[in-house]
Structures are given as C-alpha cells and as structure tokens.
Amino acid sequence: MPRKPDPFKDTESLITVRDWLRFAVSRFNEAELFFGHGSDNAYDEAAYLILHTLHLPLDRLEPFLDASLTHIEAAQVQKVVERRVKERIPAAYLTHEAWLGEFRFYVDERVIVPRSFIAELLREQLAPWVQDPEAIHNAVDICTGSGCLAILMAHAFPNASVDAVDISKDALEVAKKNVADYGLQDHVHLIQSDLMKKLKGRTYDLIVTNPPYVNAPSMAELPQEYQREPQLALASGKDGLDHIRNILADAPAYLNPGGLLIAEIGHNRDALEAAYPDLPFTWLETSGGDEFVFMLRKEDF
Secondary structure (H helix, E strand, O other), X not given: OOOOOOHHHOOOOOOEHHHHHHHHHHHHHHHOOOOOOOOOOHHHHHHHHHHHHOOOXXXXXXXXXXXXXXXXXXXXHHHHHHHHHHXXXXXXXXXXXXXXXXXXXXXXXXXXXXXXXXXXXHHOOOOOOOOOXXXXXXXXXXXXXXXXXXHHHXXXXXXXXXXXXXXXXXXXXXXXXXXXXOOOOOOEEEEEOOOOOOOXXXXXXXXXXXXXXXXXXXXXXXXXXXXXXXXXXXXXOOOOOHHHHHHHHHHXXXXXXXXXXXXXXXXXXXXHHHXXXXXXXXXXXXXXXXXXXXXXXXXHO
C-alpha cells in the first residue's frame, strides 16, 4: 500500500488565517486528536493555537480571518499545528499557558494542565458553604501542581495565608513562577511535602485538594495527550483512591473547628461512598454535575 502523503509538505496555497484555520481543523480531525486540556473540539483548539501563535487577542477571531500571513508567520503556525498532530502534545504545553476562567497560568511538562471544577466554586468564594470569606485566615491547597488553586484561593479569601503543597520539586518551581506572576509571594507559601506529612502543627479553616485520582485500568487506557503529563500527578493506585484515603485520614487533625475539606475525585464517587459509608459527603454542584467534588466539615469526621 502506498504511503499516505504528508499534508504538511503541501501548504504553499494556505495564505490567510481562514486558510490555516480550515487546514488545522482538518488535520486535527483526521488525526483523531484527544481534546481535554482547555478545549473540547478541533475548531476551538485550532483557533486558540493560531491566535496565540500570531499574538492576536484570543477572543477576537473574526476580524482577522481574511488577513494574510507572512512567510515567517505561516511557518510558525505550521510548526505548532504539526507538533500538535504528530507529537500529540497538549495545546497548553505548546503555548505554555492554561486558563481557569479569567486567570492565566504558566504551565509546562513538569505539571498537569490545570482543569479543576474547584476553580468554579472558588470564583463564588465557596458560597454558601463559606458564609464570610474574610473569616478564612488559613488555607491549604494539597497537590497544588502549578499553584492554580492556591492562587485562586488567595484571590477568593483576601485575609487568608495560603499554603501550596506538592511532593514534586519540579511542580513547585512552576508554582513559584505563577505565584510571582500574581505578586502573591507574601500570601501563598510553597511547601514540598508528601500530602500533609510536613504540615505538623498547622491548622486550617479550609483544605482544598485536587489530588491524583486515576485508577489503574484508566491509566492503562489514557490518550497520548494525557500520557504527556506527569504520571505522578495522575495515578492513584488500583481504584484511584490511594491519595484521597490518606487525605481523609489526616484532614481532621489539620482542620480548625468548623473547617472545610473540599476535594475533587474524578469519576470515583461510587467507589468513595462504598469505601466510606459512614462519612456524610456533601456533593457540590459544578458545570460537570454533582459527582466530582465533595465537601466535609471537621465535625463530619
């Protein structure tokens, strides 16, 4: 069977942003890429990568659709589209940025791409579960990765001192950059620790965590894009609950009276409730439904 021609060897006729957008969408669909790191379809991802590469506003595609690219710009756009297709690199790693709402974070291969339903809840300052945001004085983000949730907590709770904890020194280097970018060095404190092991003597009004929660069968079937992320930040044992078990065991000792634990656990709600039938989990409503994020008060344990 003759080898299929490489479409990236025949791009001379692509002149405008519209041309390159069509080409990118076609290539993404042809390659059956997986989307889940900022967009969920080929068109949105292609538009984002092209606008970012051309240093254009990410929310204004229409005015530029019929603009012609220079030879250098066309080469830059081709390179990013080709890498996305041939290397299956998540878009966020190609652009070194990820967004949670209006917040932009630097990311690279040392951290997973931020994507947490907890970010939605922090935009609302965890209302109605937190009735007075100014009364949150001490908070911690366990498994902080890029530091995104710790930074969102610092904005949501202006009086809070926020600890950002991760076992990975590499991840904390990325978090350090993001904390500095937001000028929060005096409010967000980075701690290298395996979960809560190095937090002895500290207590919190709020513990937030989006820990690894992918079970072994799912890890074996991850799309190539997810395989680009640190497995340390994804895998959590046979049933996906190894990290949350440790967090649930330790959290009561680190919560102040009335304190809250907010945790994201992926698709593991049924397994978690079966493992802890006596814990009164409150499942919080997000754009994905009420199966992914739970809340417990200190008094619930």
